[in-house]
Amino acid sequence: MRLIKLFLFRIFLVAFWSCSDLGDPYVEAECPDGQVKDCAGMCGGLAVEDCTGECGGTNQDCLSYSTQIHPIFSANCTGCHGISGDLNLTSYANVMDGNSTNGPIIIAGDADNSILVQKISGTAGFGDRMPASSPSYFDSHQDELQLIKDWINEGAQNN
Numbered sequence: 001m002r003l004i005k006l007f008l009f010r011i012f013l014v015a016f017w018s019c020s021d022l023g024d025p026y027v028e029a030e031c032p033d034g035q036v037k038d039c040a041g042m043c044g045g046l047a048v049e050d051c052t053g054e055c056g057g058t059n060q061d062c063l064s065y066s067t068q069i070h071p072i073f074s075a076n077c078t079g080c081h082g083i084s085g086d087l088n089l090t091s092y093a094n095v096m097d098g099n100s101t102n103g104p105i106i107i108a109g110d111a112d113n114s115i116l117v118q119k120i121s122g123t124a125g126f127g128d129r130m131p132a133s134s135p136s137y138f139d140s141h142q143d144e145l146q147l148i149k150d151w152i153n154e155g156a157q158n159n
Contacts, residue, residue: 051154063151064159065092072144076131092158102126111152120145 031043038045039055050057063069073081073089081089087105088094098105098116102124105116118124120131120138129135138145151157 059159062154062157062159063147068147069151076137080132106152106156108156109153111149114152117149
């Protein structure tokens with residue numbers, strides 16, 4: 001009889017110990033006071049992903065607007081889209097502020113739906129293909145077109 005009681009007591013202990021009120025250890029805790037987790041999972045943290053998707057990265061491997069993208073715009077676009085006209089492509093701020101009657105010209109992270117890419121690729125479905133002085137320019141300069149697309153898909157950063 002004593003063995004049966006000891007056996008039942010052990011079963012009770014095992015069952016009791018396995019039922020804890022600690023909650024599911026695999027459920028992530030929410031951030032307090034409306035804070036948001038950064039890419040590293042820290043509540044209220046400041047880490048962000050760079051263009052390569054690295055959390056807290058330096059953007060060192062990202063395309064550079066100032067050395068790779070702006071020169072393309074300067075050589076092909078700013079003659080018409082400079083000081084005069086509605087669309088100004090002479091600076092990063094102007095490029096990102098650029099808007100058309102069909103929407104923003106750059107959608108950071110989405111080159112295919114950015115009007116700028118559609119206009120220089122000839123897929124916009126409205127208006128003339130750009131650049132107006134040489135509409136087929138980007139057909140023979142696919143490397144430059146790809147740089148612009150990659151820059152936009154990386155988030156169109158000012159770096």
